[in-house]
Amino acid sequence: MPLNEVIFMMSGDMQKRMALARHLVEEGCVKKYVIYRTPEEGYFAVITRYVVVGERSEYLVGWDVEMGRSVCCTCKDYLVNVLFGDLTACKHMLAVELAVKEEKTDVFYLTPDEYRQIRNGFLNLDV
Numbered sequence: 001m002p003l004n005e006v007i008f009m010m011s012g013d014m015q016k017r018m019a020l021a022r023h024l025v026e027e028g029c030v031k032k033y034v035i036y037r038t039p040e041e042g043y044f045a046v047i048t049r050y051v052v053v054g055e056r057s058e059y060l061v062g063w064d065v066e067m068g069r070s071v072c073c074t075c076k077d078y079l080v081n082v083l084f085g086d087l088t089a090c091k092h093m094l095a096v097e098l099a100v101k102e103e104k105t106d107v108f109y110l111t112p113d114e115y116r117q118i119r120n121g122f123l124n125l126d127v
Contacts, residue, residue, distance in 0.1 A: 013087060021094035029053040030099035032107045035115040049115070050105070052092040060119075061096045070096045 024030060035047040050061045054075065062072040070093035072078060077090040089097075099105045110118070 013081075014089070017087075017089065017091040018094055020091040021098055024052055024054070024091065024095040025099045025102065025104050028104075028106060030095050030105045032105040033115060033118065034107060034109050035112060036109060037112060047115075050096045050100075051118075052095050054092065059092045061092050063096065063100075070094075 029052055031051040031053065033049045033051065035049065048063065048065075050063055050070070052059045052061055052073075057075075060074045061070050063069070064071045070089065073082075073090050073092045075090050075092055078093070081087045082090055082093075
């Protein structure tokens, strides 16, 4: 089904979130972090994480490779209206899905140590 038909079928709340998500994508707010280990470290592995730069903070969005879609977010809207509510996604999750589909992410390559620093910032860890 074409995206415009899907948007038409969405509730008013989801249409609003989709419009906000489109704005985030167009503003370049979706970041893709590729975390890698080199062969010198014993093996080569790649992990991908997505971050959306929002109005108040940056939000980590979980991505399921097999399903090809976002599955969770660290924002309050996700916790209240998706996880414990009746909506299917927050604007950050929708933004990641749009950005991935349209290949509109800024990509950053990080070592595991660099990623840990970023992750710890999301989790407010002093490790």
